Amino acid sequence: MIRKMTLAALAAVAVFHVAVFIEYGTLWVGTLAGYKELLLVFAFLLPTFWAHAPIARRFGTDRLPTLPATAKALLEGGSVVLVSLVFWVVFFSFPQHYLVPTAEVTPKALRLSLAVSAVLSLFFYYFVEREHSRQKLQQEGYRVTQLQKETLQAQLEALKNQVDPHFLFNSLNVLGSLIHLDADRAVQFLGQLSDVYRALLAAGAHPLVPLRSEMALVRAYAQLMETRFGAALRVEWDVAPAWEDALVPPTAVQMLLENAIKHNGATPRKPLVIKVSAADGMLVVENNRQSRTDAVASTHLGLQNILRRYHHLTDRPVAIVPTPASFVVRLPLLTAPAV
Incomplete structure (x- = not known):
């Protein structure tokens, strides 16, 4: 005025x-x-x-x-x-x-x-x-160009992490062990690995995807990791079907699970527990914090990427709540594309 x-x-x-x-x-x-x-x-x-x-x-x-x-x-x-x-x-x-x-x-x-x-x-x-x-x-x-750039960067980062030699080496080791111990589980693990790559590629270059699409990727990734870590990892779900049409940036939730597994220790006696839930217009990813014997340096690139994409998409903030016992990230669920 x-x-x-x-x-x-x-x-x-x-x-x-x-x-x-x-x-x-x-x-x-x-x-x-x-x-x-x-x-x-x-x-x-x-x-x-x-x-x-x-x-x-x-x-x-x-x-x-x-x-x-x-x-x-x-x-x-x-x-x-x-x-x-x-x-x-x-x-x-x-x-x-x-x-x-x-x-x-x-x-x-x-x-x-x-x-x-x-x-x-x-x-x-x-x-x-x-x-x-x-x-x-x-x-x-x-703004749209920047958002597309951030989205493509997130997908590239997710793919890069999945094809990282260390990841592939561990996955192939797990697969090799399962072939001798349990052929059925080996076939299951190979199918889960294929599902992860398929879901990543299906995300496309869209700035937003329905939560159901993101959850398909997240569940495939979680199943792969649970097969790999066994009783040392447990992923719990509480996402009602009513939230499936809400929108989120592609690979955002998957990156949060990946970060939790990367930066926390996990054993059968002290499992890493990741909870994924949706309530009050927010998608919540929470995990218990457990130190690793081989600490991994954090670059915070994943979280920064998610924050930047949400900054372009909405005024609603991403909430990151670290405590000594847990690490919680709350992502706004969007009801319509903002670009």
Whole structure:
């Protein structure tokens, strides 16, 4: 509001003094009373600027897609002129006819003021409001580009971690052991490993995916890890079907499980317990904290990536609550795409 008032005041001063110069050949008005006209110009421009914003939104690039471009441009310009006509009647014609009945205003002067008002309104619309809308569109485009970059980075990071030689080495070792000990479990483990890669690739490059898709990846990954660690790892689920249509950034939940397993110790006597639940519009991933004998340095890249993506998607914050006994991350569940 302050921005529009300041802009209207500056524009009114400029327009008023241009008119004075054209009429009298000077920028100075001899009497203070002559500046009453300046107030009328300001009173005209301020609501005009306010009216321009909804017009620009109504005729934005994503609106009225079925209307031909030429017809849309003519309708947009006509709307601006129509608004200027209404404000001209309110702030010029009405005051001159009813508030100052002794003022002599010729029809030619009225027509000229109407034409000038329409031209001014069009000028400020296309060179002020549309320019502002163009800048906002550029910022939105940059935000979408950044979001796509963050999403692709998350998928790349997830794939990189899965194909990491250490991960593959451990997985193949588990698979080799199972082949000799339990052929059925070996086949199961190989299928789970395949499911993880398939779910990762199915995530695509979308900034948001339904929770059901993310949970398919998370459950496949959890089953793979439970087969690998046995009784040392337990993943508990409490996600009601009602939340399946909510949206989350792809691989975000999987990355949280991966972090929990990477940075915590786990034994059959002291298992690592990861709880995944949904409530009150939040997806909660919680695990008990247990120190590892071979501590792994944390780069926090996974959490930072999730935070940045949510920053682009919504104003709702990601809550990270570390305590000596547990580590909790709460991800907002979104009801509609924000890009």
